[in-house]
Amino acid sequence: MEFGERLRKLRHQKGLNQRELADEVDIDFTYLSKIETGKMSPPSQDTIRKLAEVLGADLDELLVLAGRVPDDVKEVVTQSREHPAFLREIKDLGEEELEELRQKAKEIREKRGQKSSSDSN
Known part of the structure; x- marks a missing residue:
């Protein structure tokens, strides 16, 4: 599933229209529309975090769909050379x-x- 498709589904489940959700996360509703239709790339991690909060969604799921690495995971991966090696082993x-x-x-x-x-x- 694509990020925009999942976002739209979550929005519908919450009973919100695009304008209402956009207002809640402080973005333009036309931008939200473009994200949902895949005409724009997924937004920043901060905006995704706000969307997850408003929609009651799993932040990690949305970040993965957006192709983003959560900040706390970046910290873990850069702690030692063993962390990236481990991730490669389990991929x-x-x-x-x-x-x-x-x-x-x-x-x-x-x-x-x-x-x-x-x-x-």
Whole structure:
């Protein structure tokens, strides 16, 4: 699904017309129309964030559809050379496999947190 198509669907689900949504996020409604029809590229990350808030949408989903990398993810990727290498390794994994890895990472973080808590006692 394209960004504009998803945006239109979310807007309809909220029962908003283009002018109402545009007013809520402080953009011109003709600009919004062009985004929804694919005549304009997706907007900036800040505008996408506002759209997600107003529409009650998942910010990460909209950013991915817009071809944008969330700022907090950019920070993670640039922490060490291992982070981009890891992402390259997992690029072809399916949703279930990625969820397994996410859960494993969560377990590791929790275990590390428990260890550092017991070390300080």
